[in-house]
Amino acid sequence: MKTISSLIKHNLIKQTRSYSFLLVMMVSVFLAFLCVPALGDGYEIFYLGGVRGIYNAYWLGTIAAMLPVILLWLPGFYLLRSQISEDRRLNIGQVIAAAPVSKGSYIFGKFIANFSVLFVADLLFTVAMLIMQLIRHEDLSIQLGAYLMPLLVITVPYLIFLAALTVFFDVVPGIKNAFGNCLIFIVWIGLATVSVAAPGNAFDLFGLGYLLNQMSAGARSIYPALPEGGSFGYYPQKTDIPTFEWHGVQFDSAFLISRLLWILAALGLILISILVFNRFKEKSASKSKKLPQQKTNRPTNSLKLSPIKKTRFLNLFLMVKGELKIMLMGQKTWWYLFLLTSICLSGFIVIGSGLKWGTLILLLPMGILSQMGCREKQFNLTQLIKVSCPWQLKWLATFIAGLLIAFFTSSGILIRFTLAGAADRFIAWSVGLLFITALAMALGTLTGNRKPFEGLYIALLYFGPINNLGTMDFMGVQTMNTLQFLIVAIVLTAISFSVTFIKENQLKKGVLKNEK
Numbered sequence: 001m002k003t004i005s006s007l008i009k010h011n012l013i014k015q016t017r018s019y020s021f022l023l024v025m026m027v028s029v030f031l032a033f034l035c036v037p038a039l040g041d042g043y044e045i046f047y048l049g050g051v052r053g054i055y056n057a058y059w060l061g062t063i064a065a066m067l068p069v070i071l072l073w074l075p076g077f078y079l080l081r082s083q084i085s086e087d088r089r090l091n092i093g094q095v096i097a098a099a100p101v102s103k104g105s106y107i108f109g110k111f112i113a114n115f116s117v118l119f120v121a122d123l124l125f126t127v128a129m130l131i132m133q134l135i136r137h138e139d140l141s142i143q144l145g146a147y148l149m150p151l152l153v154i155t156v157p158y159l160i161f162l163a164a165l166t167v168f169f170d171v172v173p174g175i176k177n178a179f180g181n182c183l184i185f186i187v188w189i190g191l192a193t194v195s196v197a198a199p200g201n202a203f204d205l206f207g208l209g210y211l212l213n214q215m216s217a218g219a220r221s222i223y224p225a226l227p228e229g230g231s232f233g234y235y236p237q238k239t240d241i242p243t244f245e246w247h248g249v250q251f252d253s254a255f256l257i258s259r260l261l262w263i264l265a266a267l268g269l270i271l272i273s274i275l276v277f278n279r280f281k282e283k284s285a286s287k288s289k290k291l292p293q294q295k296t297n298r299p300t301n302s303l304k305l306s307p308i309k310k311t312r313f314l315n316l317f318l319m320v321k322g323e324l325k326i327m328l329m330g331q332k333t334w335w336y337l338f339l340l341t342s343i344c345l346s347g348f349i350v351i352g353s354g355l356k357w358g359t360l361i362l363l364l365p366m367g368i369l370s371q372m373g374c375r376e377k378q379f380n381l382t383q384l385i386k387v388s389c390p391w392q393l394k395w396l397a398t399f400i401a402g403l404l405i406a407f408f409t410s411s412g413i414l415i416r417f418t419l420a421g422a423a424d425r426f427i428a429w430s431v432g433l434l435f436i437t438a439l440a441m442a443l444g445t446l447t448g449n450r451k452p453f454e455g456l457y458i459a460l461l462y463f464g465p466i467n468n469l470g471t472m473d474f475m476g477v478q479t480m481n482t483l484q485f486l487i488v489a490i491v492l493t494a495i496s497f498s499v500t501f502i503k504e505n506q507l508k509k510g511v512l513k514n515e516k
Helices: 002-016 020-032 057-071 071-080 083-089 094-096 102-138 144-171 178-197 208-220 253-276 316-328 333-346 355-363 381-388 391-409 411-420 423-447 451-466 481-516
Strands: 041-049 232-234
Touching: 002 102, 002 451, 020 102, 041 083, 057 071, 057 102, 057 144, 057 208, 057 381, 071 102, 071 144, 071 178, 083 102, 083 144, 094 355, 102 144, 144 178, 144 253, 144 391, 178 208, 178 423, 178 451, 208 232, 253 481, 316 391, 333 391, 333 411, 355 391, 355 411, 355 451, 391 423, 411 423, 423 451, 423 481
Parallel strands: none
Antiparallel strands: 041 232
16 A cells, blocks of 8 residues: 555656646636636626526536536646656666566556546646636635535546546557547547537536536526527627526436446456556567577687768758658558558548548648657657757758658648649648648657647647637638748747757757766
């Protein structure tokens, strides 16, 4: 028990001290404040037909339970999903394997630690709502039970299941990579759809529809003409928003049982993770028969190695070729076949409504592009790369290689635009590919990790080109934002170049200091 508590404490401190956790929390709490607008702000986030509840403890306590469900799934998953892989990358896996820690204790400790981090984040939302109740001062009666009940029933089972997924996706083979990131996004969309379409059933992990329906029922008891149900998003309001007093959510026994089932499902995922986890054991080489030693006549004179030739100018073409080989290394034959088939089929896509589904082809190179700017750190090759070639040439070769992969993936669609004479579509799509490459390079350079790009990229692709959220449509599928995203791509490129320059100078100063 002492060992598990030490693991939990270590992981909790490590995560809460990280810059990524601080960034996620700052953005999430800021969004939480925006979700509680004043009467004169002219917009609503939780829409109930144009009315809302008075900001009392019951209303804000329910919102405090809903916000983590909406905002923490993707950031929380991508923040915590690589804890076991990180131990392997830092070469401490063998130390853990030799320590008196069982597989069950190690996996369960990671699970509890991840849940603790998520729970701390959730408490920040609750504290933010308490503060907003005092700031809005529509009802100053603080009732902790009104905040704690939705948190325990709605949010805690959700966080337990999410924490179990972070461990499960980090242990089970085949879903540790970019495919796993796509899969978790699909799971998120599916669960959100079930929550809104069939609230309160056994598959409603989020509980959003269940809460919105009860809030809507409370509103219709005062305003009978209102429609049933509710939704969340940005809804502008030109007139003052009518309010009503809501007395909180009532949980029935069937819904409470469904929450327990989700907790049991999470424990099932942990059990599977324990069974699959190999305790950092390396694959043993196949046993081979020992061959009899043969006497060899070794030359008595020493070997003469070819002299090293100093090259003044490096060939950019060869550098780009090498980068392409490294980026594509490890891809399976089926991946190439699927990519070529998708490129050919995309050449027949219908320009207009069909383009939003054509953007799904951009998911194929996601795992390749996410290497940009962080591959050397991931494999501890920073020192070796530094002495092999100028960093400016290495940066340029990586950027060009990523851009070539992005354009090759979209070559079928670009040819379709050319044959149809859709020059504006061609330019917008090309700028979108430039933006994707610049974003991958910038996030990889800034964070030294692949996960931020993969998580943000999937979200941008879903909300922008596919769901027509105009400001996020970076491919110009339904809303042309060519100039804006061109400027953003240039800024991101400048940021990645500048950060690389700063890191190289810091590395150079560190080497000179050690030599002295």
